[in-house]
Amino acid sequence: MTRRRTILACAAAGLTAVGLAAQPAAARPAPTASVRLLALNDFHGNLEPPSGSSGRAIDENGDTVLAGGAAYIAAHLRQLRNPDTLTVAQGDLIGASPLLSAAYHDEPSVQFMGDIGVTASAVGNHEFDEGYRELLRIQNGGCHPVDGCSPAGPWRGAKFDYLAANVLKQRGHAERPILKPWTIRRINGVRVGFIGVVTKTTPSIVTPGGIKGLKFDDEVAAANRAARELKRRHVRAMVLLVHEGDQVRPGTRPDDCGAVPGAGSRIAREADPEIDMVLSGHTHQQYICSVKDPDGDPRLFSSGSSFGRVITEVNLKVDRRTGDIVRSSVKADNHVVTRDVPPDPATEKFVQTWKDRVSAIADKPIGKITADLTRTPSPAGETALGDVIADGQLAGTKDLGAQVALMNPGGVRTDLVYKTSGSEGDGVVTYGEAFAVQPFSNVMGVTSLTGAQLDALLEQQWTPAGEKILQPSANLHFTIDRSKPIGDRVSAITIDGAPLDPSATYKVAANNFLLGGGDDFTVFTEGKNQVLGPIDLDTLVAYFNAQGTISPPPLNRISGQ
Template sequence: MIRPRTILACAAAGLTVAGLAAQPAAARPAPTAAVRLLALNDFHGNLETPTGSSGTAIDENGNAVPAGGAVYVATHLKRLADRHTLTVAQGDLIGATPLISAAYHDEPSVQFLGDVGVTASAVGNHEFDEGYRELQRIQDGGCHPVDGCSPAGKWKGAKYDYLAANVILEKKNRPVLKPWTIRRINGVKVGIIGVVTKTTPGIVTADGIKGLRFDDEVASANRSAQELRKRGVHAMVLLVHEGDQVKAGSRPDDCGVVPGAGTRIAQEADPDIDVVLSGHTHQQYVCSVKDPEGQPRLYSSGSSFGRVITQVDFQVNTRTGDIVRSSLKGDNHVVTRDVPPDPATQTFVQTWKQRVSAIADKPIGKITADLTRVPSPAGETALGDVIADAQLAGMKDKGAQVAVMNPGGVRTDLTFKASGSEGDGVVTYGEAFAVQPFSNVMGVTSLTGAQVDALLEQQWTAAGEKILQPSANLRFTIDRSRPVGDRVSEITIDGKPVDPSATYKVAANNFLLGGGDGFSTFTQGKDQVLGPIDLDGFVAYMGAQGTIAPPALNRISVK
């Protein structure tokens, strides 16, 4: 790695011999090779152009502009690429995806990303939504073990490498996928390492990652850097599915990050790592941080849903094989829709849209007005309440007395205005799927009244607030002025105060039942039984109700 002190020493040596003889070879500028990186993160299967706030981005002028969609991602990638380009990604490319991709276990999205040149990607937490064995199938190929082959035929596997340096198979004590890969470009070698946030076990379904260990991101990246050095690789890029938040309204190349988990990784990772590309938080930023030796290192992220492409240009010293840090330049490009859509991608997307349309366009019920995720002062939402009611109804035959829903599992609103030809107020299967895309399984567990209280107290942690959405027969009061652990009171079920020593059957999805989002009290439950997939329960509830009006947001009171 060319350090500033080395450059200064060479310059000084050149001055001492000026006019006496030609400069020695050591003092001449080292030959370099140009490399360009193009990066995407948190694509989440958005083959079609995303809508609403998910379909806009803040551009270089501070304006919100329409952005995203596979046909425009492909066009922009082609325009930005040169013959010395590597395209990479930072995870959550699949999982929590629209029906066009999810109906076929995200094979369409992985195919698209490979076709546009992605060569390596970190795994994200959502890559584990269907379990790590399904992720291995996506990587290696083969038809789905339950649903079989898609209309495209036998799945051939991803064209790019998923990298998971810190995801360890505990029995074998080795990464579940490749930890790193090496790419040769413009005559030089570039090592690419991938890690995912170590908080993954708390934000995915426990059954899907059983037998896996998620190690510290920095320690794992450093092990991979050491392995790359042994192979003579010194130009290194870290793809990390973790990041930071930014100030509202930040422009693509601003560095208004609030330092957090992403910054820690970017600052503490091995000094031989020259570039840290991040994701997970769906933010856009381009920053420079100091590595452990005090040298500048590029640290960036490119929003989500295919709305931003990150471009990183640098020179590699062909003598040392290292990146010249002073040559690093990052630039986030908004994927605007003012360019011609890529014809091949347009055909590809339309083909999959037609394949899934019979499922997506089927009406399942009606609403009288928007069902949104807009929270009341207590954190209660109309759509969250309706989903909780649906889960209670769907698990009544398993003995459920109440139900709760995690707010993060409600992914979008249900709007009264028609999105297609179905008519105002009509909810289609595709719209319902967009609300609950995870295919979580509903279940019931037995908790004492004291455990119900403890569960509701876990709505507040050091990381912030996550208010559980309650079914209509569960009421409680919160007081945010009180200490964490003592904020909930007046808990009632069916109008009766909860008895701390009595047992209650609580319905929730298997993400929560496994202790997801920090609700570890669920893991203390007994006599757990599982039921149908949450989406199936929601569809059945919509059909049984016929027409649903937004419920009053009065299940949670605030002192």
């Protein structure tokens, strides 16, 4: 058709050539796509607002404010979200949880995480507290093999993907991750890959029996394998969710980095340069950092405190042509989950439902205290609450022949405070409060160690990874000297007032975490004639019942500096 005929045809149709030419061309998409990530880490089942120091955070003004609680998390997330948002997490969402969540094997917390839109999370070490098979149940669904279904009915599984690129199990002739190593999400027309890894130290900080047959590979090696796999699938925008982190220098403002380089920043520096950012957890610290990747390019490295007190917001742009994150566009901030906003009503109702279900157990008084029993250490590392727990463990294992008891400090999760937390009255300790102190349901046991082995065990309180002072029962005393080399710091060990006999045999009580070599106390695994007894929490409850009222003991069982 000639140009003239084209014009006539257009005119016949009620159009003009001028009008046709005036039609705008199809709008081209922007060269980059905006994406917002909102991240949580180390929630530990804190559906209710955490109390004490665990419920406070430092805001952007440097002020200490109340923070955390599921209903406030939901409210803040609603304010922070836009249409291009993905919500992720960095592990320890469950485990070491308050009774409200733990009584039902943390199903309430996992449901809450799904309800607020978490789409992927790295596994944390505490996800293995009840063993990896229980973690698989939490991911995939099904009722608990011992306790059955919760009051909510059959568990349907997590609504999000747990990622575990470095947790391997032999399958046939190959080692394969027990859960997905990575996952891909599409948002605003682009694809983002998420990789999850957990600290490779997990075998030393969880009950060994629950992870038997698993290998915890180096985090960087596993992340790099996953990155190569994502690249083969033409995914170039990559985020590493890692349950490992660094500490923070004292006095650091929350908007500063201030991180003391450690295991977390090693991962952030050494991981494949295809990985664009590293969101971390585990150390319960709060920081926003920039590190150099192996190619020398800047890479975000962040952590968002713990117990639901902080939400990390990351804004970024993805190049639509290459599919990669534009590093220069990455902006991050840690938002404190303050309690000065209206709590989310649906979440409040959800939490109250579970409170009602567990209240008959949680509110039962077990005894009284005359003052706070805290985890505040003496110069030698001894704590009042640790001492009381060790005393209760010794009393609860006497019928198994125990002569002394030792408690790991990391298993004491919160303080017992004198001031009432509800309607029970000042000084009254409830089952729920005791559970918050010892939430792991570890089994107590007694093993036989020679005096020389007990001495060697106490020397294992110091490792290159740090110090962990065991809390002794009242009849065990020793002196420490941190100025001496590791392996020669403990002296003057006495039991019932008598010097330790290196050749004699002593029956030592401890929880199964320690007896299995947890926290690198490997000498425990050399013990003989091990027998198991009650749950650790049950020994504490029975001790309170027997004593009636307990006062803070003097911190004189461990001497030295």
